[in-house]
Amino acid sequence: MxxxxxxxxxxxxxxxxxxxxxxxxxxxxxxxxxxxxxxxxxxxxxxxxxxxxxxxxxxxxxxxxxxxxxxxxxxxxxxxxxxxxxxxxxxxxxxxxxxxxxxxxxxxxxxxxxxxxxxxxxxxxxxxxxxxxxxxxxxxxxxxxxxxxxxxxxxxxxxxxxxxxxxxxxxxxxxxxxxxxxxMNKEVDGFIINRLQFAVLREAWSMWANGIASAEAIDNSFKMTLGRRYSDTGPIESAELGGLDILHNFARFLYPALDNAAEPPAALTELVEAGHRGFKTGKGVYDWSQRDGASLASRRADRLFQHIAEDAEKG
The missing domain is CATH 3.40.50.720 (NAD(P)-binding Rossmann-like Domain)
Known part of the structure:
Protein backbone atom coordinates (compact mmCIF):
# COMPACT_ATOMS: atom_id res chain seq x y z
CA MET A 1 0.00 0.00 0.00
CA MET A 184 -14.63 -0.02 15.99
CA ASN A 185 -13.40 -3.36 17.29
CA LYS A 186 -16.16 -5.40 15.66
CA GLU A 187 -18.85 -5.00 13.02
CA VAL A 188 -22.37 -4.10 14.11
CA ASP A 189 -25.33 -2.69 12.21
CA GLY A 190 -25.48 1.10 12.32
CA PHE A 191 -22.02 1.52 13.83
CA ILE A 192 -21.57 3.84 16.83
CA ILE A 193 -23.24 7.10 15.86
CA ASN A 194 -26.43 5.74 14.34
CA ARG A 195 -26.94 3.34 17.22
CA LEU A 196 -26.67 6.21 19.69
CA GLN A 197 -28.84 8.46 17.54
CA PHE A 198 -31.61 5.93 17.08
CA ALA A 199 -31.58 4.92 20.74
CA VAL A 200 -32.42 8.55 21.52
CA LEU A 201 -34.95 8.76 18.68
CA ARG A 202 -36.71 5.59 19.79
CA GLU A 203 -37.29 7.00 23.26
CA ALA A 204 -38.16 10.50 21.97
CA TRP A 205 -40.69 9.18 19.46
CA SER A 206 -42.10 6.80 22.07
CA MET A 207 -42.69 9.57 24.61
CA TRP A 208 -44.36 11.72 21.94
CA ALA A 209 -46.51 8.89 20.55
CA ASN A 210 -47.64 7.85 24.03
CA GLY A 211 -48.59 11.38 25.03
CA ILE A 212 -45.96 11.62 27.75
CA ALA A 213 -44.74 14.99 26.47
CA SER A 214 -45.08 17.20 23.42
CA ALA A 215 -42.47 17.17 20.68
CA GLU A 216 -41.47 20.69 21.67
CA ALA A 217 -41.00 19.73 25.32
CA ILE A 218 -38.90 16.73 24.34
CA ASP A 219 -36.73 18.73 21.93
CA ASN A 220 -36.22 21.59 24.39
CA SER A 221 -35.34 19.14 27.15
CA PHE A 222 -32.62 17.64 25.00
CA LYS A 223 -31.27 20.88 23.50
CA MET A 224 -31.02 22.73 26.80
CA THR A 225 -29.44 19.93 28.82
CA LEU A 226 -27.94 16.85 27.16
CA GLY A 227 -27.21 18.66 23.90
CA ARG A 228 -25.07 21.20 25.72
CA ARG A 229 -23.40 18.68 27.98
CA TYR A 230 -22.57 16.17 25.25
CA SER A 231 -20.90 18.87 23.18
CA ASP A 232 -17.95 18.64 25.58
CA THR A 233 -18.28 15.26 27.28
CA GLY A 234 -19.60 12.06 25.75
CA PRO A 235 -22.15 9.84 27.50
CA ILE A 236 -19.61 7.56 29.17
CA GLU A 237 -17.42 10.50 30.21
CA SER A 238 -20.49 12.23 31.61
CA ALA A 239 -21.41 9.15 33.62
CA GLU A 240 -17.86 8.92 34.97
CA LEU A 241 -17.96 12.56 36.04
CA GLY A 242 -21.35 12.08 37.65
CA GLY A 243 -20.35 8.90 39.47
CA LEU A 244 -20.80 5.36 38.17
CA ASP A 245 -22.50 4.24 41.38
CA ILE A 246 -25.22 6.86 40.98
CA LEU A 247 -25.79 6.27 37.27
CA HIS A 248 -25.61 2.49 37.68
CA ASN A 249 -28.28 2.51 40.37
CA PHE A 250 -30.57 4.76 38.35
CA ALA A 251 -30.05 2.60 35.25
CA ARG A 252 -31.26 -0.46 37.18
CA PHE A 253 -34.38 1.48 38.12
CA LEU A 254 -35.05 3.02 34.68
CA TYR A 255 -34.00 0.40 32.12
CA PRO A 256 -37.14 -1.76 32.56
CA ALA A 257 -39.32 1.28 31.79
CA LEU A 258 -37.54 2.36 28.61
CA ASP A 259 -38.99 1.66 25.19
CA ASN A 260 -37.54 -1.46 23.58
CA ALA A 261 -39.82 -1.71 20.54
CA ALA A 262 -38.39 -3.26 17.37
CA GLU A 263 -40.48 -0.96 15.14
CA PRO A 264 -41.13 2.81 15.10
CA PRO A 265 -44.38 3.77 16.86
CA ALA A 266 -47.59 3.41 14.86
CA ALA A 267 -48.29 7.15 15.09
CA LEU A 268 -45.01 7.90 13.32
CA THR A 269 -45.60 5.24 10.67
CA GLU A 270 -49.03 6.72 9.96
CA LEU A 271 -47.50 10.15 9.40
CA VAL A 272 -44.91 8.81 6.96
CA GLU A 273 -47.44 6.71 5.05
CA ALA A 274 -49.72 9.75 4.76
CA GLY A 275 -46.90 11.70 3.11
CA HIS A 276 -46.15 13.84 6.16
CA ARG A 277 -42.36 13.57 6.21
CA GLY A 278 -41.25 16.58 8.17
CA PHE A 279 -39.94 19.93 7.02
CA LYS A 280 -39.54 18.89 3.36
CA THR A 281 -43.30 18.27 3.02
CA GLY A 282 -44.48 20.98 5.41
CA LYS A 283 -45.77 18.61 8.06
CA GLY A 284 -44.54 15.81 10.24
CA VAL A 285 -44.74 15.60 14.00
CA TYR A 286 -44.59 19.40 13.77
CA ASP A 287 -46.74 21.59 11.52
CA TRP A 288 -43.99 23.41 9.64
CA SER A 289 -46.38 26.03 8.28
CA GLN A 290 -46.27 27.42 11.82
CA ARG A 291 -42.48 27.18 12.19
CA ASP A 292 -39.54 28.76 10.37
CA GLY A 293 -37.71 25.63 9.32
CA ALA A 294 -35.28 27.46 7.06
CA SER A 295 -34.09 29.67 9.91
CA LEU A 296 -33.77 26.65 12.18
CA ALA A 297 -31.61 24.84 9.62
CA SER A 298 -29.52 27.98 9.16
CA ARG A 299 -28.94 28.35 12.91
CA ARG A 300 -27.89 24.73 13.13
CA ALA A 301 -25.45 25.21 10.25
CA ASP A 302 -24.01 28.31 11.92
CA ARG A 303 -23.43 26.36 15.12
CA LEU A 304 -21.69 23.54 13.26
CA PHE A 305 -19.43 26.04 11.51
CA GLN A 306 -18.71 27.60 14.90
CA HIS A 307 -17.46 24.22 16.08
CA ILE A 308 -15.05 24.17 13.11
CA ALA A 309 -13.69 27.57 14.11
CA GLU A 310 -13.30 26.41 17.72
CA ASP A 311 -11.51 23.24 16.60
CA ALA A 312 -9.13 25.34 14.51
CA GLU A 313 -8.32 27.54 17.52
CA LYS A 314 -7.52 24.46 19.60
CA GLY A 315 -5.17 23.27 16.86
Missing part, protein backbone atom coordinates in the same frame (compact mmCIF):
# COMPACT_ATOMS: atom_id res chain seq x y z
CA UNK A 2 1.10 3.53 -0.71
CA UNK A 3 1.90 5.58 2.39
CA UNK A 4 -1.15 7.62 3.47
CA UNK A 5 0.90 10.82 3.29
CA UNK A 6 1.62 10.06 -0.38
CA UNK A 7 -2.02 9.74 -1.42
CA UNK A 8 -2.54 12.42 -4.07
CA UNK A 9 -5.48 11.18 -6.12
CA UNK A 10 -8.76 10.01 -4.63
CA UNK A 11 -11.79 8.63 -6.47
CA UNK A 12 -15.26 8.90 -4.95
CA UNK A 13 -18.02 6.68 -6.33
CA UNK A 14 -21.31 8.52 -5.92
CA UNK A 15 -22.11 12.19 -6.41
CA UNK A 16 -24.80 12.64 -3.79
CA UNK A 17 -24.51 14.74 -0.65
CA UNK A 18 -22.02 12.42 1.01
CA UNK A 19 -19.82 12.07 -2.06
CA UNK A 20 -19.80 15.84 -2.49
CA UNK A 21 -18.71 16.36 1.10
CA UNK A 22 -15.96 13.74 0.97
CA UNK A 23 -14.56 15.36 -2.17
CA UNK A 24 -14.34 18.65 -0.30
CA UNK A 25 -12.50 17.02 2.61
CA UNK A 26 -9.74 15.70 0.37
CA UNK A 27 -9.58 18.82 -1.81
CA UNK A 28 -9.26 20.94 1.32
CA UNK A 29 -6.02 19.14 2.10
CA UNK A 30 -4.61 19.45 -1.41
CA UNK A 31 -5.62 16.06 -2.77
CA UNK A 32 -7.15 15.57 -6.20
CA UNK A 33 -10.72 14.32 -5.78
CA UNK A 34 -12.53 12.79 -8.75
CA UNK A 35 -16.26 12.21 -8.24
CA UNK A 36 -17.85 9.50 -10.38
CA UNK A 37 -21.60 9.79 -10.87
CA UNK A 38 -24.43 8.35 -12.93
CA UNK A 39 -25.04 11.03 -15.56
CA UNK A 40 -24.01 14.51 -16.62
CA UNK A 41 -27.14 16.18 -15.23
CA UNK A 42 -26.62 14.86 -11.71
CA UNK A 43 -22.92 15.73 -11.91
CA UNK A 44 -23.79 19.30 -12.89
CA UNK A 45 -26.06 19.57 -9.86
CA UNK A 46 -23.31 18.12 -7.69
CA UNK A 47 -20.81 20.68 -8.96
CA UNK A 48 -23.21 23.52 -8.17
CA UNK A 49 -23.76 22.15 -4.66
CA UNK A 50 -20.02 21.77 -4.05
CA UNK A 51 -19.42 25.36 -5.13
CA UNK A 52 -22.15 26.56 -2.75
CA UNK A 53 -20.77 24.48 0.13
CA UNK A 54 -17.26 25.86 -0.32
CA UNK A 55 -18.67 29.38 -0.58
CA UNK A 56 -20.34 28.86 2.81
CA UNK A 57 -16.87 28.40 4.32
CA UNK A 58 -15.67 31.60 2.63
CA UNK A 59 -18.65 33.59 3.92
CA UNK A 60 -17.82 32.55 7.47
CA UNK A 61 -14.12 33.34 7.15
CA UNK A 62 -13.05 29.69 7.35
CA UNK A 63 -11.57 29.67 3.82
CA UNK A 64 -10.15 32.61 1.90
CA UNK A 65 -10.82 33.03 -1.80
CA UNK A 66 -7.51 31.52 -3.00
CA UNK A 67 -8.16 28.45 -0.82
CA UNK A 68 -11.68 28.08 -2.20
CA UNK A 69 -10.48 28.41 -5.78
CA UNK A 70 -7.72 25.86 -5.16
CA UNK A 71 -10.24 23.39 -3.73
CA UNK A 72 -12.54 23.76 -6.72
CA UNK A 73 -9.57 23.16 -8.98
CA UNK A 74 -8.84 19.88 -7.19
CA UNK A 75 -12.36 18.51 -7.70
CA UNK A 76 -13.31 16.90 -11.01
CA UNK A 77 -16.42 14.97 -11.96
CA UNK A 78 -17.22 12.30 -14.54
CA UNK A 79 -19.22 9.17 -15.33
CA UNK A 80 -16.43 6.76 -16.32
CA UNK A 81 -15.69 4.10 -13.69
CA UNK A 82 -12.33 3.44 -15.27
CA UNK A 83 -11.19 6.83 -13.98
CA UNK A 84 -10.85 5.14 -10.58
CA UNK A 85 -8.28 2.69 -11.92
CA UNK A 86 -5.27 4.92 -11.25
CA UNK A 87 -6.47 6.43 -7.97
CA UNK A 88 -4.37 6.07 -4.82
CA UNK A 89 -7.53 5.50 -2.78
CA UNK A 90 -11.17 4.86 -3.70
CA UNK A 91 -14.26 5.27 -1.52
CA UNK A 92 -17.86 4.49 -2.41
CA UNK A 93 -20.71 6.78 -1.39
CA UNK A 94 -23.60 5.20 -3.28
CA UNK A 95 -27.09 4.58 -1.82
CA UNK A 96 -27.05 1.96 0.94
CA UNK A 97 -28.51 -0.83 -1.20
CA UNK A 98 -26.58 -4.04 -0.68
CA UNK A 99 -26.80 -5.34 -4.25
CA UNK A 100 -25.58 -2.00 -5.58
CA UNK A 101 -22.71 -1.88 -3.08
CA UNK A 102 -21.67 -5.44 -3.95
CA UNK A 103 -21.66 -4.49 -7.64
CA UNK A 104 -19.59 -1.35 -6.98
CA UNK A 105 -16.95 -3.19 -4.96
CA UNK A 106 -16.80 -5.97 -7.53
CA UNK A 107 -16.15 -3.47 -10.32
CA UNK A 108 -13.57 -1.56 -8.30
CA UNK A 109 -11.80 -4.75 -7.27
CA UNK A 110 -11.45 -5.66 -10.94
CA UNK A 111 -9.97 -2.35 -12.13
CA UNK A 112 -7.93 -1.10 -9.16
CA UNK A 113 -4.48 -2.33 -8.22
CA UNK A 114 -4.77 -4.94 -5.42
CA UNK A 115 -2.69 -2.69 -3.17
CA UNK A 116 -5.21 0.16 -3.37
CA UNK A 117 -7.49 0.39 -0.33
CA UNK A 118 -11.22 0.48 -1.09
CA UNK A 119 -13.40 2.27 1.44
CA UNK A 120 -17.14 2.47 2.03
CA UNK A 121 -18.88 5.37 3.70
CA UNK A 122 -21.96 3.28 4.42
CA UNK A 123 -23.03 2.73 8.01
CA UNK A 124 -23.40 -0.97 7.27
CA UNK A 125 -20.82 -3.73 7.82
CA UNK A 126 -18.24 -3.92 5.04
CA UNK A 127 -18.44 -7.72 5.16
CA UNK A 128 -21.85 -7.45 3.47
CA UNK A 129 -20.34 -5.80 0.38
CA UNK A 130 -17.37 -7.96 -0.61
CA UNK A 131 -19.09 -10.98 -2.20
CA UNK A 132 -17.62 -10.32 -5.67
CA UNK A 133 -14.16 -9.22 -4.56
CA UNK A 134 -11.01 -11.27 -5.11
CA UNK A 135 -9.19 -9.07 -2.60
CA UNK A 136 -11.67 -8.43 0.25
CA UNK A 137 -8.79 -7.88 2.65
CA UNK A 138 -8.38 -4.31 1.30
CA UNK A 139 -12.03 -3.28 1.90
CA UNK A 140 -12.76 -1.14 4.96
CA UNK A 141 -15.71 0.86 6.25
CA UNK A 142 -14.96 4.57 6.62
CA UNK A 143 -18.29 6.05 7.67
CA UNK A 144 -18.24 9.82 7.24
CA UNK A 145 -21.04 11.70 8.98
CA UNK A 146 -23.27 14.10 7.03
CA UNK A 147 -22.36 16.81 6.23
CA UNK A 148 -18.93 15.29 5.65
CA UNK A 149 -17.23 18.62 4.89
CA UNK A 150 -18.25 19.89 8.35
CA UNK A 151 -18.28 16.85 10.63
CA UNK A 152 -14.72 15.88 11.63
CA UNK A 153 -15.26 12.32 12.87
CA UNK A 154 -15.21 9.19 10.70
CA UNK A 155 -16.09 5.73 11.99
CA UNK A 156 -13.62 3.07 10.83
CA UNK A 157 -14.37 -0.65 10.91
CA UNK A 158 -12.76 -3.60 9.22
CA UNK A 159 -14.68 -6.63 8.04
CA UNK A 160 -14.10 -10.29 8.76
CA UNK A 161 -11.47 -10.41 5.98
CA UNK A 162 -9.98 -6.92 6.33
CA UNK A 163 -6.37 -6.92 7.47
CA UNK A 164 -5.37 -4.89 10.55
CA UNK A 165 -2.88 -3.04 8.35
CA UNK A 166 -5.70 -1.75 6.14
CA UNK A 167 -7.66 -0.51 9.15
CA UNK A 168 -4.60 1.34 10.44
CA UNK A 169 -3.91 2.72 6.97
CA UNK A 170 -7.44 4.10 6.77
CA UNK A 171 -7.03 5.79 10.15
CA UNK A 172 -3.69 7.30 9.13
CA UNK A 173 -5.16 8.63 5.88
CA UNK A 174 -8.05 10.26 7.71
CA UNK A 175 -5.65 11.89 10.13
CA UNK A 176 -3.61 13.17 7.19
CA UNK A 177 -6.67 15.02 5.84
CA UNK A 178 -7.74 16.49 9.17
CA UNK A 179 -10.42 13.98 10.17
CA UNK A 180 -10.67 12.11 13.46
CA UNK A 181 -11.03 8.32 13.13
CA UNK A 182 -13.16 6.39 15.62
CA UNK A 183 -12.11 2.74 15.36
Missing amino acids: IAPADVKKVAIIGNGLMGQGIAQVFAREGRSAHVIGRNDDSLARARTAIEANIEAFVERGLHDRPKADAMLGQITLGTDYDAAADADFVIEAVPAVRDLQIEVFGRLDAICDPKVVLGSTSGQPISLMVDRMKHPERAVAMHFVYPAQIMPLVEVCGGSQTTPEVVQWACDLLTEVGQTPAV
Whole structure:
Protein backbone atom coordinates (compact mmCIF):
# COMPACT_ATOMS: atom_id res chain seq x y z
CA MET A 1 0.00 0.00 0.00
CA ILE A 2 1.10 3.53 -0.71
CA ALA A 3 1.90 5.58 2.39
CA PRO A 4 -1.15 7.62 3.47
CA ALA A 5 0.90 10.82 3.29
CA ASP A 6 1.62 10.06 -0.38
CA VAL A 7 -2.02 9.74 -1.42
CA LYS A 8 -2.54 12.42 -4.07
CA LYS A 9 -5.48 11.18 -6.12
CA VAL A 10 -8.76 10.01 -4.63
CA ALA A 11 -11.79 8.63 -6.47
CA ILE A 12 -15.26 8.90 -4.95
CA ILE A 13 -18.02 6.68 -6.33
CA GLY A 14 -21.31 8.52 -5.92
CA ASN A 15 -22.11 12.19 -6.41
CA GLY A 16 -24.80 12.64 -3.79
CA LEU A 17 -24.51 14.74 -0.65
CA MET A 18 -22.02 12.42 1.01
CA GLY A 19 -19.82 12.07 -2.06
CA GLN A 20 -19.80 15.84 -2.49
CA GLY A 21 -18.71 16.36 1.10
CA ILE A 22 -15.96 13.74 0.97
CA ALA A 23 -14.56 15.36 -2.17
CA GLN A 24 -14.34 18.65 -0.30
CA VAL A 25 -12.50 17.02 2.61
CA PHE A 26 -9.74 15.70 0.37
CA ALA A 27 -9.58 18.82 -1.81
CA ARG A 28 -9.26 20.94 1.32
CA GLU A 29 -6.02 19.14 2.10
CA GLY A 30 -4.61 19.45 -1.41
CA ARG A 31 -5.62 16.06 -2.77
CA SER A 32 -7.15 15.57 -6.20
CA ALA A 33 -10.72 14.32 -5.78
CA HIS A 34 -12.53 12.79 -8.75
CA VAL A 35 -16.26 12.21 -8.24
CA ILE A 36 -17.85 9.50 -10.38
CA GLY A 37 -21.60 9.79 -10.87
CA ARG A 38 -24.43 8.35 -12.93
CA ASN A 39 -25.04 11.03 -15.56
CA ASP A 40 -24.01 14.51 -16.62
CA ASP A 41 -27.14 16.18 -15.23
CA SER A 42 -26.62 14.86 -11.71
CA LEU A 43 -22.92 15.73 -11.91
CA ALA A 44 -23.79 19.30 -12.89
CA ARG A 45 -26.06 19.57 -9.86
CA ALA A 46 -23.31 18.12 -7.69
CA ARG A 47 -20.81 20.68 -8.96
CA THR A 48 -23.21 23.52 -8.17
CA ALA A 49 -23.76 22.15 -4.66
CA ILE A 50 -20.02 21.77 -4.05
CA GLU A 51 -19.42 25.36 -5.13
CA ALA A 52 -22.15 26.56 -2.75
CA ASN A 53 -20.77 24.48 0.13
CA ILE A 54 -17.26 25.86 -0.32
CA GLU A 55 -18.67 29.38 -0.58
CA ALA A 56 -20.34 28.86 2.81
CA PHE A 57 -16.87 28.40 4.32
CA VAL A 58 -15.67 31.60 2.63
CA GLU A 59 -18.65 33.59 3.92
CA ARG A 60 -17.82 32.55 7.47
CA GLY A 61 -14.12 33.34 7.15
CA LEU A 62 -13.05 29.69 7.35
CA HIS A 63 -11.57 29.67 3.82
CA ASP A 64 -10.15 32.61 1.90
CA ARG A 65 -10.82 33.03 -1.80
CA PRO A 66 -7.51 31.52 -3.00
CA LYS A 67 -8.16 28.45 -0.82
CA ALA A 68 -11.68 28.08 -2.20
CA ASP A 69 -10.48 28.41 -5.78
CA ALA A 70 -7.72 25.86 -5.16
CA MET A 71 -10.24 23.39 -3.73
CA LEU A 72 -12.54 23.76 -6.72
CA GLY A 73 -9.57 23.16 -8.98
CA GLN A 74 -8.84 19.88 -7.19
CA ILE A 75 -12.36 18.51 -7.70
CA THR A 76 -13.31 16.90 -11.01
CA LEU A 77 -16.42 14.97 -11.96
CA GLY A 78 -17.22 12.30 -14.54
CA THR A 79 -19.22 9.17 -15.33
CA ASP A 80 -16.43 6.76 -16.32
CA TYR A 81 -15.69 4.10 -13.69
CA ASP A 82 -12.33 3.44 -15.27
CA ALA A 83 -11.19 6.83 -13.98
CA ALA A 84 -10.85 5.14 -10.58
CA ALA A 85 -8.28 2.69 -11.92
CA ASP A 86 -5.27 4.92 -11.25
CA ALA A 87 -6.47 6.43 -7.97
CA ASP A 88 -4.37 6.07 -4.82
CA PHE A 89 -7.53 5.50 -2.78
CA VAL A 90 -11.17 4.86 -3.70
CA ILE A 91 -14.26 5.27 -1.52
CA GLU A 92 -17.86 4.49 -2.41
CA ALA A 93 -20.71 6.78 -1.39
CA VAL A 94 -23.60 5.20 -3.28
CA PRO A 95 -27.09 4.58 -1.82
CA ALA A 96 -27.05 1.96 0.94
CA VAL A 97 -28.51 -0.83 -1.20
CA ARG A 98 -26.58 -4.04 -0.68
CA ASP A 99 -26.80 -5.34 -4.25
CA LEU A 100 -25.58 -2.00 -5.58
CA GLN A 101 -22.71 -1.88 -3.08
CA ILE A 102 -21.67 -5.44 -3.95
CA GLU A 103 -21.66 -4.49 -7.64
CA VAL A 104 -19.59 -1.35 -6.98
CA PHE A 105 -16.95 -3.19 -4.96
CA GLY A 106 -16.80 -5.97 -7.53
CA ARG A 107 -16.15 -3.47 -10.32
CA LEU A 108 -13.57 -1.56 -8.30
CA ASP A 109 -11.80 -4.75 -7.27
CA ALA A 110 -11.45 -5.66 -10.94
CA ILE A 111 -9.97 -2.35 -12.13
CA CYS A 112 -7.93 -1.10 -9.16
CA ASP A 113 -4.48 -2.33 -8.22
CA PRO A 114 -4.77 -4.94 -5.42
CA LYS A 115 -2.69 -2.69 -3.17
CA VAL A 116 -5.21 0.16 -3.37
CA VAL A 117 -7.49 0.39 -0.33
CA LEU A 118 -11.22 0.48 -1.09
CA GLY A 119 -13.40 2.27 1.44
CA SER A 120 -17.14 2.47 2.03
CA THR A 121 -18.88 5.37 3.70
CA SER A 122 -21.96 3.28 4.42
CA GLY A 123 -23.03 2.73 8.01
CA GLN A 124 -23.40 -0.97 7.27
CA PRO A 125 -20.82 -3.73 7.82
CA ILE A 126 -18.24 -3.92 5.04
CA SER A 127 -18.44 -7.72 5.16
CA LEU A 128 -21.85 -7.45 3.47
CA MET A 129 -20.34 -5.80 0.38
CA VAL A 130 -17.37 -7.96 -0.61
CA ASP A 131 -19.09 -10.98 -2.20
CA ARG A 132 -17.62 -10.32 -5.67
CA MET A 133 -14.16 -9.22 -4.56
CA LYS A 134 -11.01 -11.27 -5.11
CA HIS A 135 -9.19 -9.07 -2.60
CA PRO A 136 -11.67 -8.43 0.25
CA GLU A 137 -8.79 -7.88 2.65
CA ARG A 138 -8.38 -4.31 1.30
CA ALA A 139 -12.03 -3.28 1.90
CA VAL A 140 -12.76 -1.14 4.96
CA ALA A 141 -15.71 0.86 6.25
CA MET A 142 -14.96 4.57 6.62
CA HIS A 143 -18.29 6.05 7.67
CA PHE A 144 -18.24 9.82 7.24
CA VAL A 145 -21.04 11.70 8.98
CA TYR A 146 -23.27 14.10 7.03
CA PRO A 147 -22.36 16.81 6.23
CA ALA A 148 -18.93 15.29 5.65
CA GLN A 149 -17.23 18.62 4.89
CA ILE A 150 -18.25 19.89 8.35
CA MET A 151 -18.28 16.85 10.63
CA PRO A 152 -14.72 15.88 11.63
CA LEU A 153 -15.26 12.32 12.87
CA VAL A 154 -15.21 9.19 10.70
CA GLU A 155 -16.09 5.73 11.99
CA VAL A 156 -13.62 3.07 10.83
CA CYS A 157 -14.37 -0.65 10.91
CA GLY A 158 -12.76 -3.60 9.22
CA GLY A 159 -14.68 -6.63 8.04
CA SER A 160 -14.10 -10.29 8.76
CA GLN A 161 -11.47 -10.41 5.98
CA THR A 162 -9.98 -6.92 6.33
CA THR A 163 -6.37 -6.92 7.47
CA PRO A 164 -5.37 -4.89 10.55
CA GLU A 165 -2.88 -3.04 8.35
CA VAL A 166 -5.70 -1.75 6.14
CA VAL A 167 -7.66 -0.51 9.15
CA GLN A 168 -4.60 1.34 10.44
CA TRP A 169 -3.91 2.72 6.97
CA ALA A 170 -7.44 4.10 6.77
CA CYS A 171 -7.03 5.79 10.15
CA ASP A 172 -3.69 7.30 9.13
CA LEU A 173 -5.16 8.63 5.88
CA LEU A 174 -8.05 10.26 7.71
CA THR A 175 -5.65 11.89 10.13
CA GLU A 176 -3.61 13.17 7.19
CA VAL A 177 -6.67 15.02 5.84
CA GLY A 178 -7.74 16.49 9.17
CA GLN A 179 -10.42 13.98 10.17
CA THR A 180 -10.67 12.11 13.46
CA PRO A 181 -11.03 8.32 13.13
CA ALA A 182 -13.16 6.39 15.62
CA VAL A 183 -12.11 2.74 15.36
CA MET A 184 -14.63 -0.02 15.99
CA ASN A 185 -13.40 -3.36 17.29
CA LYS A 186 -16.16 -5.40 15.66
CA GLU A 187 -18.85 -5.00 13.02
CA VAL A 188 -22.37 -4.10 14.11
CA ASP A 189 -25.33 -2.69 12.21
CA GLY A 190 -25.48 1.10 12.32
CA PHE A 191 -22.02 1.52 13.83
CA ILE A 192 -21.57 3.84 16.83
CA ILE A 193 -23.24 7.10 15.86
CA ASN A 194 -26.43 5.74 14.34
CA ARG A 195 -26.94 3.34 17.22
CA LEU A 196 -26.67 6.21 19.69
CA GLN A 197 -28.84 8.46 17.54
CA PHE A 198 -31.61 5.93 17.08
CA ALA A 199 -31.58 4.92 20.74
CA VAL A 200 -32.42 8.55 21.52
CA LEU A 201 -34.95 8.76 18.68
CA ARG A 202 -36.71 5.59 19.79
CA GLU A 203 -37.29 7.00 23.26
CA ALA A 204 -38.16 10.50 21.97
CA TRP A 205 -40.69 9.18 19.46
CA SER A 206 -42.10 6.80 22.07
CA MET A 207 -42.69 9.57 24.61
CA TRP A 208 -44.36 11.72 21.94
CA ALA A 209 -46.51 8.89 20.55
CA ASN A 210 -47.64 7.85 24.03
CA GLY A 211 -48.59 11.38 25.03
CA ILE A 212 -45.96 11.62 27.75
CA ALA A 213 -44.74 14.99 26.47
CA SER A 214 -45.08 17.20 23.42
CA ALA A 215 -42.47 17.17 20.68
CA GLU A 216 -41.47 20.69 21.67
CA ALA A 217 -41.00 19.73 25.32
CA ILE A 218 -38.90 16.73 24.34
CA ASP A 219 -36.73 18.73 21.93
CA ASN A 220 -36.22 21.59 24.39
CA SER A 221 -35.34 19.14 27.15
CA PHE A 222 -32.62 17.64 25.00
CA LYS A 223 -31.27 20.88 23.50
CA MET A 224 -31.02 22.73 26.80
CA THR A 225 -29.44 19.93 28.82
CA LEU A 226 -27.94 16.85 27.16
CA GLY A 227 -27.21 18.66 23.90
CA ARG A 228 -25.07 21.20 25.72
CA ARG A 229 -23.40 18.68 27.98
CA TYR A 230 -22.57 16.17 25.25
CA SER A 231 -20.90 18.87 23.18
CA ASP A 232 -17.95 18.64 25.58
CA THR A 233 -18.28 15.26 27.28
CA GLY A 234 -19.60 12.06 25.75
CA PRO A 235 -22.15 9.84 27.50
CA ILE A 236 -19.61 7.56 29.17
CA GLU A 237 -17.42 10.50 30.21
CA SER A 238 -20.49 12.23 31.61
CA ALA A 239 -21.41 9.15 33.62
CA GLU A 240 -17.86 8.92 34.97
CA LEU A 241 -17.96 12.56 36.04
CA GLY A 242 -21.35 12.08 37.65
CA GLY A 243 -20.35 8.90 39.47
CA LEU A 244 -20.80 5.36 38.17
CA ASP A 245 -22.50 4.24 41.38
CA ILE A 246 -25.22 6.86 40.98
CA LEU A 247 -25.79 6.27 37.27
CA HIS A 248 -25.61 2.49 37.68
CA ASN A 249 -28.28 2.51 40.37
CA PHE A 250 -30.57 4.76 38.35
CA ALA A 251 -30.05 2.60 35.25
CA ARG A 252 -31.26 -0.46 37.18
CA PHE A 253 -34.38 1.48 38.12
CA LEU A 254 -35.05 3.02 34.68
CA TYR A 255 -34.00 0.40 32.12
CA PRO A 256 -37.14 -1.76 32.56
CA ALA A 257 -39.32 1.28 31.79
CA LEU A 258 -37.54 2.36 28.61
CA ASP A 259 -38.99 1.66 25.19
CA ASN A 260 -37.54 -1.46 23.58
CA ALA A 261 -39.82 -1.71 20.54
CA ALA A 262 -38.39 -3.26 17.37
CA GLU A 263 -40.48 -0.96 15.14
CA PRO A 264 -41.13 2.81 15.10
CA PRO A 265 -44.38 3.77 16.86
CA ALA A 266 -47.59 3.41 14.86
CA ALA A 267 -48.29 7.15 15.09
CA LEU A 268 -45.01 7.90 13.32
CA THR A 269 -45.60 5.24 10.67
CA GLU A 270 -49.03 6.72 9.96
CA LEU A 271 -47.50 10.15 9.40
CA VAL A 272 -44.91 8.81 6.96
CA GLU A 273 -47.44 6.71 5.05
CA ALA A 274 -49.72 9.75 4.76
CA GLY A 275 -46.90 11.70 3.11
CA HIS A 276 -46.15 13.84 6.16
CA ARG A 277 -42.36 13.57 6.21
CA GLY A 278 -41.25 16.58 8.17
CA PHE A 279 -39.94 19.93 7.02
CA LYS A 280 -39.54 18.89 3.36
CA THR A 281 -43.30 18.27 3.02
CA GLY A 282 -44.48 20.98 5.41
CA LYS A 283 -45.77 18.61 8.06
CA GLY A 284 -44.54 15.81 10.24
CA VAL A 285 -44.74 15.60 14.00
CA TYR A 286 -44.59 19.40 13.77
CA ASP A 287 -46.74 21.59 11.52
CA TRP A 288 -43.99 23.41 9.64
CA SER A 289 -46.38 26.03 8.28
CA GLN A 290 -46.27 27.42 11.82
CA ARG A 291 -42.48 27.18 12.19
CA ASP A 292 -39.54 28.76 10.37
CA GLY A 293 -37.71 25.63 9.32
CA ALA A 294 -35.28 27.46 7.06
CA SER A 295 -34.09 29.67 9.91
CA LEU A 296 -33.77 26.65 12.18
CA ALA A 297 -31.61 24.84 9.62
CA SER A 298 -29.52 27.98 9.16
CA ARG A 299 -28.94 28.35 12.91
CA ARG A 300 -27.89 24.73 13.13
CA ALA A 301 -25.45 25.21 10.25
CA ASP A 302 -24.01 28.31 11.92
CA ARG A 303 -23.43 26.36 15.12
CA LEU A 304 -21.69 23.54 13.26
CA PHE A 305 -19.43 26.04 11.51
CA GLN A 306 -18.71 27.60 14.90
CA HIS A 307 -17.46 24.22 16.08
CA ILE A 308 -15.05 24.17 13.11
CA ALA A 309 -13.69 27.57 14.11
CA GLU A 310 -13.30 26.41 17.72
CA ASP A 311 -11.51 23.24 16.60
CA ALA A 312 -9.13 25.34 14.51
CA GLU A 313 -8.32 27.54 17.52
CA LYS A 314 -7.52 24.46 19.60
CA GLY A 315 -5.17 23.27 16.86
